[in-house]
Amino acid sequence: xxxxxxxxxxxxxxxxxxxxxxxxxxxxxxxxxxxxxxxxxxxxxxxxxxxxxxxxxxxxxxxxxxxxxxxxxxxxxxxxxxxxxxxxxxxxxxxxxxxxxxxxxxxxxxxxxxxxxxxxxxxxxxxxxxxxxxxxxxxxxxxxxxxxxxxxxxxxxxxxxxxxxxxxxxxxxxxxxxxxxxxxxxxxxxxxxxxxxxxxxxxxxxxxxxxxxxxxxxxxxxxxxxxxxxxxxxxxxxxxxxxxxxxxxxxxxxxxxxxxxxxxxxxxxxxxxxxxxxxxxxxxxxxxxxxxxxxxxxxxxxxxxxxxxxxxxxxxxxxxxxxxxxxxxxxxxxxxxxxxxxxxxxxxxxxxxxxxxxxxxxxxxxxxxxxxxxxxxxxxxxxxxxxxxxxxxxxxxxxxxxxxxxxxxxxx
Amino acid sequence: xxxxxxxxxxxxxxxxxxxxxxxxxxxxxxxxxxxxxxxxxxxxxxxxxxxxxxxxxxxxxxxxxxxxxxxxxxxxxxxxxxxxxxxxxxxxxxxxxxxxxxxxxxxxxxxxxxxxxxxxxxxxxxxxxxxxxxxxxxxxxxxxxxxxxxxxxxxxxxxxxxxxxxxxxxxxxxxxxxxxxxxxxxxxxxxxxxxxxxxxxxxxxxxxxxxxxxxxxxxxxxxxxxxxxxxxxxxxxxxxxxxxxxxxxxxxxxxxxxxxxxxxxxxxxxxxxxxxxxxxxxxxxxxxxxxxxxxxxxxxxxxxxxxxxxxxxxxxxxxxxxxxxxxxxxxxxxxxxxxxxxxxxxxxxxxxxxxxxxxxxxxxxxxxxxxxxxxxxxxxxxxxxxxxxxxxxxxxxxxxxxxxxxxxxxxxxxxxxxxxxxxxxxxxxxx
Numbered sequence: 001x002x003x004x005x006x007x008x009x010x011x012x013x014x015x016x017x018x019x020x021x022x023x024x025x026x027x028x029x030x031x032x033x034x035x036x037x038x039x040x041x042x043x044x045x046x047x048x049x050x051x052x053x054x055x056x057x058x059x060x061x062x063x064x065x066x067x068x069x070x071x072x073x074x075x076x077x078x079x080x081x082x083x084x085x086x087x088x089x090x091x092x093x094x095x096x097x098x099x100x101x102x103x104x105x106x107x108x109x110x111x112x113x114x115x116x117x118x119x120x121x122x123x124x125x126x127x128x129x130x131x132x133x134x135x136x137x138x139x140x141x142x143x144x145x146x147x148x149x150x151x152x153x154x155x156x157x158x159x160x161x162x163x164x165x166x167x168x169x170x171x172x173x174x175x176x177x178x179x180x181x182x183x184x185x186x187x188x189x190x191x192x193x194x195x196x197x198x199x200x201x202x203x204x205x206x207x208x209x210x211x212x213x214x215x216x217x218x219x220x221x222x223x224x225x226x227x228x229x230x231x232x233x234x235x236x237x238x239x240x241x242x243x244x245x246x247x248x249x250x251x252x253x254x255x256x257x258x259x260x261x262x263x264x265x266x267x268x269x270x271x272x273x274x275x276x277x278x279x280x281x282x283x284x285x286x287x288x289x290x291x292x293x294x295x296x297x298x299x300x301x302x303x304x305x306x307x308x309x310x311x312x313x314x315x316x317x318x319x320x321x322x323x324x325x326x327x328x329x330x331x332x333x334x335x336x337x338x339x340x341x342x343x344x345x346x347x348x349x350x351x352x353x354x355x356x357x358x359x360x361x362x363x364x365x366x367x368x369x370x371x372x373x374x375x376x377x378x379x380x381x382x383x384x385x386x387x388x389x390x391x392x393x394x395x396x397x398x399x400x401x402x403x404x405x406x407x408x409x410x411x412x
Numbered sequence: 413x414x415x416x417x418x419x420x421x422x423x424x425x426x427x428x429x430x431x432x433x434x435x436x437x438x439x440x441x442x443x444x445x446x447x448x449x450x451x452x453x454x455x456x457x458x459x460x461x462x463x464x465x466x467x468x469x470x471x472x473x474x475x476x477x478x479x480x481x482x483x484x485x486x487x488x489x490x491x492x493x494x495x496x497x498x499x500x501x502x503x504x505x506x507x508x509x510x511x512x513x514x515x516x517x518x519x520x521x522x523x524x525x526x527x528x529x530x531x532x533x534x535x536x537x538x539x540x541x542x543x544x545x546x547x548x549x550x551x552x553x554x555x556x557x558x559x560x561x562x563x564x565x566x567x568x569x570x571x572x573x574x575x576x577x578x579x580x581x582x583x584x585x586x587x588x589x590x591x592x593x594x595x596x597x598x599x600x601x602x603x604x605x606x607x608x609x610x611x612x613x614x615x616x617x618x619x620x621x622x623x624x625x626x627x628x629x630x631x632x633x634x635x636x637x638x639x640x641x642x643x644x645x646x647x648x649x650x651x652x653x654x655x656x657x658x659x660x661x662x663x664x665x666x667x668x669x670x671x672x673x674x675x676x677x678x679x680x681x682x683x684x685x686x687x688x689x690x691x692x693x694x695x696x697x698x699x700x701x702x703x704x705x706x707x708x709x710x711x712x713x714x715x716x717x718x719x720x721x722x723x724x725x726x727x728x729x730x731x732x733x734x735x736x737x738x739x740x741x742x743x744x745x746x747x748x749x750x751x752x753x754x755x756x757x758x759x760x761x762x763x764x765x766x767x768x769x770x771x772x773x774x775x776x777x778x779x780x781x782x783x784x785x786x787x788x789x790x791x792x793x794x795x796x797x798x799x800x801x802x803x804x805x806x807x808x809x810x811x812x813x814x815x816x817x818x819x820x821x822x823x824x825x826x827x828x829x830x831x832x833x834x835x836x837x838x839x840x841x842x843x
Binding site: 047069102106107114116117120134147150153155156157160165170172174177180183184187188208209213216222271275396398400 | 463465466467523525526527528530533534536537538546547548549551552555556558560561563564567568569570573574577578584585586587588589590591592598602605606608609610611626627630631632633634635692693694695696697698699700708828829830831832
């Protein structure tokens with residue numbers, strides 16, 4: 001009964017990050033070998049973050065009443081989702097939007113940290129927790145804030161602002177959320193359960209509460225900036241980056257019928273979750289995934305966009321896996337895009353897929369980001385960029401790989 | 413060749429339910445729950461977990477303690493996991509599928525919000541002795557010491573799914589889902605889609621929510637969503653009544669083993685019911701309200717019926733979302749009326765939320781289990797407190813006492829903030 005899976009195209013990309021706004025600005029910033037990352041080293045000292053560039057949200061979220069209802073992570077997401085729809089030629093199309101499915105990778109919304117701090121100070125002087133429920137919280141909490149805290153409200157706001165309504169689902173679980181979201185979109189389109197899916201995620205890294213959450217597991221990098229791979233020798237850790245990354249995933253037939261051109265094709269995607277009890281489990285997990293997604297893939301140079309976070313164990317096991325690819329006769333040319341953009345957690349895998357699609361469309365790869373380190377070799381001059389491996393290894397859990405390929409009839 | 417009886421009318425694998433588990437304010441396990449549900453009992457009570465004086469709402473459907481299963485100190489994460497594990501174990505056990513700790517398919521979990529609660533924040537606050545570091549800066553300094561890694565599970569969104577995966581040995585990357593109060597139904601929907609794609613033969617679907625804590629209560633209170641009719645607690649949740657004034661927050665977990673009919677038959681498992689169809693439509697009107705014409709709810713119901721290849725005439729019973737808020741019950745009625753027309757007044761409808769409260773993230777899974785138990789037994793549990801029917805929404809409510817209803821096909825509705833609408837069609841037999 002199983003029919004041949006359909007070809008999956010990326011027909012739209014929406015990006016917002018510390019390096020800019022939109023596909024063009026990102027291509028320019030990410031291919032600039034001399035440029036460095038954008039960092040804020042003071043606000044959350046000793047932690048660093050890659051702060052969102054100056055973005056006029058009203059360009060994609062025109063109604064003030066909508067903007068007022070959203071916290072910043074939602075604005076970033078709704079904004080980049082709008083860019084992706086526009087890029088794919090779907091924005092404002094009343095015949096396509098009700099048939100466009102939505103898949104979002106999200107964490108939880110933002111807390112009012114000023115209120116939290118005030119409550120904690122009050123509790124310190126009156127160790128009476130009843131006071132919390134009785135006197136402080138009811139006046140301190142705002143109903144709109146609660147709505148901004150619900151994980152699925154990024155999706156909800158995208159539906160409201162951009163009118164995407166075929167279906168709406170939100171996945172959670174840090175990096176796994178982004179991997180699950182892209183995989184869900186791709187599998188549904190491949191099987192004919194959907195034609196057109198808007199998928200992505202957003203992170204506001206400039207958040208007191210979010211940094212606290214990550215630091216509970218001691219995952220953050222709290223020293224002077226280093227590229228991802230070079231943090232390994234100093235204990236590891238990630239630098240969060242604000243970003244929104246959305247993709248329009250579309251069945252080839254559907255795209256062709258409406259005259260939409262692809263950036264690239266998603267050739268394969270797979271995910272897993274190693275228990276991470278024994279050393280080497282992550283590496284084995286990614287290795288098994290590679291066997292799955294590389295079936296029929298010609299050996300030779302292989303461009304890799306690595307979603308490595310810099311957190312010690314997953315990053316070193318991923319590097320070991322990549323280094324070992326030569327035993328499978330692949331010569332990996334690695335770029336950890338997080339060195340430039342920061343680790344964007346839920347948005348990170350969609351971001352990697354977007355950057356891969358963009359490079360395949362432009363026909364060139366990105367320069368090394370590791371400041372003269374050994375992990376990132378130059379892309380062989382004579383080679384054509386015709387496929388990219390995207391990796392996603394969660395800082396705590398979850399592994400995913402995608403293989404992207406150039407399409408013969410790409411967008412100009 | 414695959415036998416035709418294993419395929420549905422659209423040529424897709426038939427998906428059956430072979431195991432179910434349930435924990436609610438009425439008790440632990442299907443048996444305890446089903447007895448209480450049939451007898452018209454209510455699990456809603458005054459909150460004793462924390463002081464409630466000064467709060468507008470002081471009632472909830474909290475999980476009764478069960479030694480050996482209830483964590484010693486309450487936290488949303490730990491109690492949600494405990495009831496999720498119990499329900500999942502009951503479902504896997506009933507299905508008799510896989511080996512010990514090895515389930516032959518993926519895990520899909522509707523997971524409650526992950527966040528630090530006040531006692532956690534307080535621990536961090538007190539641990540920071542550098543008073544120059546104030547606010548969250550001070551909390552982060554405490555976290556940096558590495559002495560609070562045990563708190564990380566509260567803010568990891570996949571923590572519950574991860575623990576369940578370790579226990580049940582499910583395959584691949586677990587999915588953690590949030591579609592607000594439709595999440596439980598979404599897990600079933602995603603499993604059906606995966607089995608139809610031929611990716612897997614089985615899937616473990618779990619919805620759990622145990623978030624009755626002060627802040628949770630106050631948040632919904634501020635949205636004016638909760639009933640304030642605290643006394644007696646059992647009379648607060650009154651779906652479809654004229655005097656309904658909000659929902660009652662509750663805890664619960666539902667788990668289902670979904671399996672291709674072919675796979676279940678091959679291993680000699682008895683199907684408990686069939687998931688005939690799933691339907692979803694997103695609303696784009698408002699963050700907490702439906703489009704006034706009900707278009708998205710109507711869309712979800714219609715898509716579910718189409719997907720199930722049944723006509724509105726085929727639906728014998730509706731397990732409603734029925735939250736007991738003025739808005740939900742009116743919109744649910746209007747939308748059902750559009751789809752079912754005059755016939756609606758002859759379809760027995762009930763809302764389990766009158767008995768167990770609104771289990772939020774878990775509701776879709778909890779109510780799917782109850783709908784399937786109804787289908788199996790031919791008995792619909794009652795909608796309690798239905799003493800003053802709302803004349804604006806005339807329905808055949810199964811009022812106050814369980815009713816015998818011959819059933820072949822049941823519709824279950826779930827709607828959530830953020831414009832989430834998911835509808836499921838269950839049947840006793842493949843069609």
